[in-house]
Amino acid sequence: RLKRLLEQETAHQAKREKESNKRIAKLKEELTKLKSFALMVVDEQQRLTEQLNQQSQKIQELTTSAEQAHEKLAFAEAKVQEEEQRASRLEAELQAQSSKISQNQEAMMAKLTNEDSQNRQLRLKLTALSRQIDELEETNKSLRKAEEELQDLRDKINKGECGNTTLMTEVEELRKRLLEMEGKDEELIKMEDQCRELNRKLEKEASQSKNLKGEVDKLNKRIMELEKLEDAFNKSKQECYSLKCNLEREKMLTKQLSHELDGLKARIGELEAIESKLEKTEFTLKEDLTKLKSLTVMLVDERKTMGEKIKQTEEKLQVATSQLQVEQNKVMSVTEKLIEESKKALKSKSDAEEKVSSVTKERDELKNKLKAEEEKGSDLVSKVNILRKRLQSLEAVEKEFLKNKLKESTKSSTSLQQENNKIKELSQEVERLKQKLKEMKAIEDDLMKTEDEFESLERRYVNERDRAKLLSEELEAVKMEVARYKLTEKAESNQEQRLFKKLKEEEAKSSHLSREVDALKEKIHEYMATEDLICHLRGDHTVLQKKLNFRPSLNGRRISDLQVFSKEVQTDPADNEPPDYKTLVPLERTVINGQLYEDSDNEDKDNNEEEQT
Structure with a gap:
């Protein structure tokens, strides 16, 4: 139905556009005439202003x-x-x-x-x-x-x-x-x-x-x-x-x-x-010209705006249908992707939970081992300190022994062997403790690596959770958009009805404006006729005045010498002046059969009433 209505409207608009183009051509011709007349007036004014300026x-x-x-x-x-x-x-x-x-x-x-x-x-x-x-x-x-x-x-x-x-x-x-x-x-x-x-x-x-x-x-x-x-x-x-x-x-x-x-x-x-x-x-x-220009511009602008609005509505309908199809396809693809990603997220959640539980168990075991090894290390450190003190005391004893060695060489041989054996045992214990410390350091490194892996797994788990939330939000947004598009379709159908009503109203306005333009044309033609009559009368007046000036009087003088003493109005300095329309009321009434000013007043009243409505 919408397509049929649109086709009917397009055909109707084409007819109206043809009629409007014809009217616009006529109005343009009349505007060119008015412009030429206005240019003549402007040229005269410019000439006079230039003379004044000079x-x-x-x-x-x-x-x-x-x-x-x-x-x-x-x-x-x-x-x-x-x-x-x-x-x-x-x-x-x-x-x-x-x-x-x-x-x-x-x-x-x-x-x-x-x-x-x-x-x-x-x-x-x-x-x-x-x-x-x-x-x-x-x-x-x-x-x-x-x-x-x-x-x-x-x-x-x-x-x-x-x-x-x-x-x-x-x-x-x-x-x-x-x-x-x-x-x-x-x-x-x-x-x-x-x-x-x-x-x-x-x-x-x-x-x-x-x-x-x-x-x-x-x-x-x-x-x-x-x-x-x-x-x-x-x-x-x-x-x-x-x-x-x-x-x-x-x-x-x-x-x-x-x-x-x-x-x-x-x-x-x-x-x-x-x-x-x-x-x-x-x-x-200028006032008359501005009125005519404003009327013509209003008509042209309104027709252009109506055509543009109809084209925009058609384009919006086409765009909306295409967008609906595209977004339905998007919704289907998004739902499939969401289902797949939810499955993957569940699997990754279960795997991550299992890994986290195993890692926590290993971590607890390693912490217990670390505590035991730290206790052993502290014991070994205390033993090493004791052995160092013994070594220092033995060094002091050795110094004393070296002093008394010459005196008691035979007695000290057995004690020296015993002390040497003790020193060897202590050195072996120190080496064992060093090896144990190295092992403890390796265990600590393994623990640090496991902690880093655990933190990375936790981050991955959080990222997967955020992605799942975002996908769910996108799903909800797509659903909301689908609902909005349905509402917009309903609103556009209502807007089309309103546009039809506006078209009818604007057609009525354009017919009314065309009547006003015709009335203004008649006024301008009447003004042009009065102006031609005035120019003709002025030419006759100048010719008569020249003849009077060149006609000799009784005393042999010209009448131009005695113009000052005559009671007639001197019209020589006003030859270059344009017509004063306000002073030419009787001539206009004779030309227009006594109906010009009355018609213009009635039309002004009608225009004021229409503007108020």
């Missing part, structure tokens, strides 16, 4: 240029004031410095003239002193010669070679001359001191003259710098004059820019009013 950018550029010009003017005026102040300061400084320099020059020139006259006098004195020094040197030479002659004469007198009175008189004359010459020598020494003082004074005056020359050079450099400053001051005056001219020009430009700004602001106000009207018309058109 004009706003121009205004911003002009404002920025005006602000920059004002800033430049203020900056230039401040610079001019600063430069005028600097010029006045420099003039005052130049006058003060020029007066100071002239005074310094006069003082320096007077000093130089005085120093030149002093230098000339000193040079004359130096020449006279040099002459006197030459004369004194000549007299010194003659005095030395006279002294040599006197000494020769004295030698001769002392020898008694000549004793004439003439010689004595000559000697006295020579003495007088010597005294005169000594007085002249003192004068020469004084003259030399004066010459040294004069040389010092000359050196001081030469250094002072060098310093004065350096100061004169500095003053000349300062004068050159002042001349350069005067040239710079003249240049700055010329620059100030040029800046003043530029300021006046920029003031004129700013006035012109301010007038242009006012005109642009007025144009912007007009453009903003036009833009507001365009935005209103665009908003109304």
Whole structure:
């Protein structure tokens, strides 16, 4: 039955899909028309917005240029004031410095003239002193010669070679001359001191003259710098004059820019009013378009969802049947495996219990043996300790015996043999005890191995028990899933009935939506007709206005010059504007026979009532 119902539904859905495809094609054509109309409106809006943006950018550029010009003017005026102040300061400084320099020059020139006259006098004195020094040197030479002659004469007198009175008189004359010459020598020494003082004074005056020359050079450099400053001051005056001219020009430009700004602001106000009207018309058109788009999208989405739901239900039915068969096979195989594994688990349990019982018995026996052997080992250890003590005492005795061996060799031979025999017996007992210890260690190793085997068997037993529990849980889960699948089959049958009901309801909705779409199409056609009529009337109006503008009046003027004085409405600036649908109510009523707005209001009321239901 389900298959027959599904086949009938698929055929019915195919028919409906064909009808819906036809309707969708028609709706797509109408949507393309609406989109073209909307694109036209959007293009006009974009063009106007671009014009507005361009004009706003121009205004911003002009404002920025005006602000920059004002800033430049203020900056230039401040610079001019600063430069005028600097010029006045420099003039005052130049006058003060020029007066100071002239005074310094006069003082320096007077000093130089005085120093030149002093230098000339000193040079004359130096020449006279040099002459006197030459004369004194000549007299010194003659005095030395006279002294040599006197000494020769004295030698001769002392020898008694000549004793004439003439010689004595000559000697006295020579003495007088010597005294005169000594007085002249003192004068020469004084003259030399004066010459040294004069040389010092000359050196001081030469250094002072060098310093004065350096100061004169500095003053000349300062004068050159002042001349350069005067040239710079003249240049700055010329620059100030040029800046003043530029300021006046920029003031004129700013006035012109301010007038242009006012005109642009007025144009912007007009453009903003036009833009507001365009935005209103665009908003109304967008609302109509969004309604149409939402309706078409809702219809398409609902049909797609219904088709997808039906396909999903069919796929779910097929998947559920296949899963039922697969899981029934799984349940059969799992039950067989569980039976086999339960048998194996029972066998392994019995074997493990037998092994555990045998291992526990062996373990108890081995523990008893271990206890007995441990007791024996403790006894043997005590005996070994006693024997060690005896050996130590025997070693001490042997040492004493070796000391007394030389004295009592004959007596101790028998006792030594006895002690040697005792030592051999003790060594044999120690070896036996070692062997017993080795055996005990081997027994302990065997016990450890048996304990490990017992623990591994216990682990295996626990693992087998866990596996059996898991298998039993899986069996229960499989049983629960089988019960769930049975319940899901019942629920799916109920869901199919619900889906049929939903399909019928959605068909009713789609028919209702198609009616609404038809009503909206009629509205759009009416809007298009009104728009064509408005464009035609606007073209006629522009043609008539051009004819009126070019028609001459009585005075030879055109009527366009006298439009300001007429009472008619000027429609030239609104040629580029789109139609304002709210202001064209009478035209629409004439075109639509007076039923457009009433029908739209009634349809809005019907839509609101349907949404409330």
